[in-house]
Amino acid sequence: MTRVPRSQLLFYARYSENTGLGHVVRSAALSAACRLRGARTILLEQPDTPLPDFCSSLFSVVLPEARAFEAIACDNSYLVVDSYAPDKNLLGRLRNSGLQEVWICDDLDDCPDAADFVLNATFNPNTKFEGRAKPLLGTEFALLRPSFAARRAKAAIREVVPTLEKIFVSLGGTDPNNLLPRLVSKLLVSGYCVTATISDLASNLETLQEASDRAPDTFRLITNATDSEVAEEMLNADVTIGNAGSSSFERCTLGIPTLMIIVADNQVSNAKQLVQKKAAVLAGRSQAPDIVERTLVELKRLQSDLGLRREMSLSAFQLCDGLGAFRAAGELIPQHSHDGRPVRLRPVTVDDSKKIYDWQQIPETRAHSRNPKPPTWSEHLDWFENKIIDPRVVFSVVNVGEVSCGVVRLDYMHHHDTRPVYEVSIFLHPDFFGKGIAAAALRSASLLVPFADIQATVLPDNERSLHLFKAAGYVDQGGTLINPAAIEALEDETRGMTNERI
Numbered sequence: 063m064t065r066v067p068r069s070q071l072l073f074y075a076r077y078s079e080n081t082g083l084g085h086v087v088r089s090a091a092l093s094a095a096c097r098l099r100g101a102r103t104i105l106l107e108q109p110d111t112p113l114p115d116f117c118s119s120l121f122s123v124v125l126p127e128a129r130a131f132e133a134i135a136c137d138n139s140y141l142v143v144d145s146y147a148p149d150k151n152l153l154g155r156l157r158n159s160g161l162q163e164v165w166i167c168d169d170l171d172d173c174p175d176a177a178d179f180v181l182n183a184t185f186n187p188n189t190k191f192e193g194r195a196k197p198l199l200g201t202e203f204a205l206l207r208p209s210f211a212a213r214r215a216k217a218a219i220r221e222v223v224p225t226l227e228k229i230f231v232s233l234g235g236t237d238p239n240n241l242l243p244r245l246v247s248k249l250l251v252s253g254y255c256v257t258a259t260i261s262d263l264a265s266n267l268e269t270l271q272e273a274s275d276r277a278p279d280t281f282r283l284i285t286n287a288t289d290s291e292v293a294e295e296m297l298n299a300d301v302t303i304g305n306a307g308s309s310s311f312e313r314c315t316l317g318i319p320t321l322m323i324i325v326a327d328n329q330v331s332n333a334k335q336l337v338q339k340k341a342a343v344l345a346g347r348s349q350a351p352d353i354v355e356r357t358l359v360e361l362k363r364l365q366s367d368l369g370l371r372r373e374m375s376l377s378a379f380q381l382c383d384g385l386g387a388f389r390a391a392g393e394l395i396p397q398h399s400h401d402g403r404p405v406r407l408r409p410v411t412v413d414d415s416k417k418i419y420d421w422q423q424i425p426e427t428r429a430h431s432r433n434p435k436p437p438t439w440s441e442h443l444d445w446f447e448n449k450i451i452d453p454r455v456v457f458s459v460v461n462v463g464e465v466s467c468g469v470v471r472l473d474y475m476h477h478h479d480t481r482p483v484y485e486v487s488i489f490l491h492p493d494f495f496g497k498g499i500a501a502a503a504l505r506s507a508s509l510l511v512p513f514a515d516i517q518a519t520v521l522p523d524n525e526r527s528l529h530l531f532k533a534a535g536y537v538d539q540g541g542t543l544i545n546p547a548a549i550e551a552l553e554d555e556t557r558g559m560t561n562e563r564i
Contacts, residue, residue: 069101069138069395072130072161073121074153076145077108083117083235083261084308085144088166088205088387090120092142095208095391097122098512106130114261114286120207130156140164140179140394146172146328164394165195166205168328179393181205183311183386185335198393202409204311204386207289211384212513213297215474215482217316218379218453222372223300226365229254230299230318232292232309233325235261239348241323243269245303246281248354252361255280257295259287301364301371303345303357306333314341315384317375317453321345321360323353341378379453383409388510397506399462400498407458407470407506414459415446418469426492456511460490460503467494470507472516482514486545504534508545518543 075089086105093103097120105121107113109128118124125132130152141161143153157163157176164179165172170191173180177195187199229249233242242258243266249256250273260267262285274283284291296302296316303321304313306329313320320342324333336342343364345357364371389407396404410418419442421427428434437445449455454474459466468490475483486507490500508516518536520527520543528543536543 069096069099069140071096071101071103071140071142071164071394072156073103073105073142074145074148074156075105075142076148077113077117078111078236078263082238082307083114083263085166086113086117087207087235088308089142089144090117091205091207091387092166092390093122094120095387095509096395098388098509099391099395101391101395114263127152131159138395142166163195168331170197181390185332185339185381196393198390201311201314201382202386203390204308204382204384205390206308206311206315206382206384206387208384208387208513209289209293210296210312210315211511212482213293214315214317214384215454216477217297217318218474220297220317222319222368222375224368226300226361227255228298228300229256229303229361230295230301231256231258231303233303233305233323233348234307234309236264237266239325240266241325241348241353242266243273244354245357246270246273248358250277250280252358257282257284257299259284259292259295261286301361303361305329305348306336306342306344310336310342311382311384311386314378314382317379319364319371319374320378321357321364323348323357336381339377339381340373341381342374380451383453383456385456385510388512392506392509397502397509398498399502403463405499405502405506406461407503407510408461410450410457410459410469412450414466415443417466418442418446421468421489421491424492426495427489456484456507458507458510460488460499462494462497462499467491467499468503470503472507472511472514475517478515482511483517484511484514485517485519500530501534504531504536504545508535516545518545 073089073093075086077083077086096103102122104123104125105118106127107124139161141156142164144166162178163176165177166181167173168184170180170182173193173195175193179198180193180195181198181203183201183204185201191197237260246256246258260270270283274281296313296318301319302313305325306322310332322333322336322342322344324330325348333344337344343360345360346353392406396406399405419439423436428436449457456472458470460468460470471487472484475485488500488503518531520531531543536545
């Protein structure tokens, strides 16, 4: 029997040598997250410009743009647009087919009135958005592939080294300003070991490959790098040199000290926010005649200031956790309570502290806790402040509809082979018991970190919790409750989530 997808998403994302691959890469991240929720995703491929496999493999289907109307829509279908200058005629015709519209944009003014959702993952979004679309704003919705968040806990326990030796450089998929060859040459002369990434759409690819062949011990070039390769290189680098676009979210997720180079005008706002928040140092614009020299000067400053690099790392961790694609997928394709209400998770904020404290005083909350004694206000504040700044913790409020009713917390425990292992904690206000909300929240939590195993500790006499976790997909493995869906998701990612090209 053919499996009917719960949802379908048609992606219109632009890419070229001049604009790079940023639009389609973040669309691919959203596609992968939605596929884990049972959706079918279709990428419209531009005429005469085939995409690298590392992007296209994250979509269910790659369809030539001219055949867009062959896509078979189901009841819950979306048109996802990520482009500065879309074909208005084509979009107008697609819009008339009844698709809900999701716009991924860097400026809310670019969002059309027809949109149903607008995703603006900047460091300082306009929270006064007044359009009719539901806004998904801020870095909590940054669309990253899962390999970065999967390495976040390891990055959090990494030592900031006293001497800079290994430099990771990524200036975009196409390097339209031809900066990478000049920069790499100077870094090698200065004695650094360099790893750089580029796509095969770049016009200077041959030049870079020749440089790598001449210095195989000190310069490694990765072409069409997978997200796992990029994340691993970032994790192993002492410092990164990168643009101020989408990849800045990747570096923040891993808390990497960064030298930024602005390669496009739309990156200026991000760069200013990162500098202001002390998460990166700005070398300048790629078009500046002395940009290579300025980059080396800033690199030497970082070399001599270990305290600055530590501060940059801690600040970066607080700006992005790498789970935005999975949160956005949860907005479009949520879990549901027994009565059909959507159940979603949102990140805990400082404004939630008093509410969570009050919930912790309720007898039903303490009944099956490791410590049945309610915390004092002072104890709660210390605990809460430590949890919300710890990059190894995923701390979420449970919303049913628009009402907050509890929390789910994932605490990093250790790694099992290549997978992080989290322990889950959950409690709801008693008014929301027995409605299927807790099970939906647990399923949502597993889809928020599909790269990880999630472990639950339940007291033997707590029959209600045992039933709850089993209803959410947990299985008993040697006396420990484990969510096996995380392992299946990881295997999907390892296989490349291979697609169909039509």
